[in-house]
Amino acid sequence: xxxxxxxxxxxxxxxxxxxxxxxxxxxxxxxxxxxxxxxxxxxxxxxxxxxxxxxxxxxxxxxxxxxxxxxxxxxxxxxxxxxxxxxxxxxxxxxxxxxxxxxxxxxxxxxxxxxxxxxxxxxxxxxxxxxxxxxxxxxxxxxxxxxxxxxxxxxxxxxxxxxxxxxxxxxxxxxxxxxxxxxxxxxxxxxxxxxxxxxxxxxxxxxxxxxxxxxxxxxxxxxxxxxxxxxxxxxxxxxxxxxxxxxxxxxxxxxxxxxxxxxxxxxxxxxxxxxxxxxxxxxxxxxxxxxxxxxx
Numbered sequence: 001x002x003x004x005x006x007x008x009x010x011x012x013x014x015x016x017x018x019x020x021x022x023x024x025x026x027x028x029x030x031x032x033x034x035x036x037x038x039x040x041x042x043x044x045x046x047x048x049x050x051x052x053x054x055x056x057x058x059x060x061x062x063x064x065x066x067x068x069x070x071x072x073x074x075x076x077x078x079x080x081x082x083x084x085x086x087x088x089x090x091x092x093x094x095x096x097x098x099x100x101x102x103x104x105x106x107x108x109x110x111x112x113x114x115x116x117x118x119x120x121x122x123x124x125x126x127x128x129x130x131x132x133x134x135x136x137x138x139x140x141x142x143x144x145x146x147x148x149x150x151x152x153x154x155x156x157x158x159x160x161x162x163x164x165x166x167x168x169x170x171x172x173x174x175x176x177x178x179x180x181x182x183x184x185x186x187x188x189x190x191x192x193x194x195x196x197x198x199x200x201x202x203x204x205x206x207x208x209x210x211x212x213x214x215x216x217x218x219x220x221x222x223x224x225x226x227x228x229x230x231x232x233x234x235x236x237x238x239x240x241x242x243x244x245x246x247x248x249x250x251x252x253x254x255x256x257x258x259x260x261x262x263x264x265x266x267x268x269x270x271x272x273x274x275x276x277x278x279x280x281x282x283x284x285x286x287x288x289x290x291x292x293x294x295x296x
Contacts, residue, residue, distance in 0.1 A: 003293050005032040006064035010071025012036040014159070014215040015191075016095055016120065016135060017070045023136040023289035030293055033060050037071070057082060065296045066091060068118075072098035072106075084113075091116035091295065093133060094124055100211070116295055122240075123211040123232040131295065135218045136288035139280055144224035144272075145199050149182065152262050155201035155225075157186030157194065157216050167207035168230070168251070175254050176205075179262055186216075201225050202268060203261055208249050211235075221245050222279035226261055226271035228254070245278020247271065 005024045009017025017034045024032035035057065061067070067084060070093040084090065092114050099106060099119070103126050110117070118131040125132060147153075154176050158164050169185075176183045186197045198204065198216075204225045206217035211232035220227045227246040235241055241248045249257050261268050281287060 001029070003030045003296050004060075004063050004065050005030070005068065005292060005296075006060045006066070007032060007034040007068045007070060008037055009034055010037050010069070012070070013096070014135075016215065017068075019136040019138070019285075020068065020070070020093075020133075020288065020292060022138065023285040024292050025289075026285040027289045027293060030289070032292075035060075061085070061088070064088060066116075066292075068093055068292075070095065072096050086113075089115045089296070091118055093118040093120065095120040095135075099124060121212045121214075123235060131291075133291055134282045134288055135215045136285055137215075137218045137222045137279060137283040139222045139284045142195065142219045142222035142279075144276060147200060147202060149200065149202060152179075152181040152202045153184050153200050154179075154181050154258070155184040155186060155198055155204045155220070156206075157198075166210060168209045171208055171251055171254070172205050175258065178255065179258065181262060195219075198223055198225070203228065203258070205229075205249070205254075206246070208251060208254055213244075213246055217246060218279060218283045221275035222283065224272040224276040226268060227275050228257060245275045245282070 005021065007017045007021045012018060017036065021032035021034035024030050061082060061084060066089050068091045072094050090113055092110070107127070116131060117129060118133045119125055120133055120135050122132055124130070156169065156172050158167055158169060164170065173183065184197055184201060186194050189197065198220055201220065202225070204217070204220035204227045206213040206220070206227055206229040208230050210230040212235070213227065213229040217227050217229055228249045229246045230250060231241050231248050236248070247257060261271065
């Protein structure tokens, strides 16, 4: 049976709402559309809600089997002013730090209209009722390529200056410069430029000291690149730190982890292979699309 999914994404950082729609559209007999409630500096010719004809938006609202509101405010800005019929199932999908910092209040104030709550990182699963919806990655677009670097290339990226502190960029740079490697810092690049820079990387550091990897880390794993990341205490204490396709790092072990990878080609290969397998299992369009459709 055909399923219609409508995604209304607040700002749509990292194109995550758009990618959710693309993940559903990758499945046979399922259809999705994404509208962005607000424009951001990172618009990539996306469908901004205010730029659409009202009749087209209402057409999608009427035929949707599930409406996903992706925004960390928990429906403070309800659907750009569009009225949603009371019989439409609604999911609120959280993805980032705003929800992390204010989750108790946000969950307490959640509209009774909300039928499903989801989160795009496992460290945001503050309740058993929250569904895990991983960041979707087009694993055909982000697929491994042959690398012929004279030196090991270590990559790291941030989307804005605020993320430098959040991701531990200064610490990462101070540690990396202690090795005879090339450091590739990906910042303010187009989507295609960022992909080309990541494809050259032999190791990718998503963050050190944060709670989980983000969209960039998922993309690097899809490329078959050993990916290093911080993890939340709850994930470490649960014993699940080794199942996420990435390698856990903190300020104390980052040098040792890098040293082992840089000096062990076999370890570099097997870690990259496992990272790709994890990305296909958890982040591929097919995997995430099935999770979304399975909610209907």
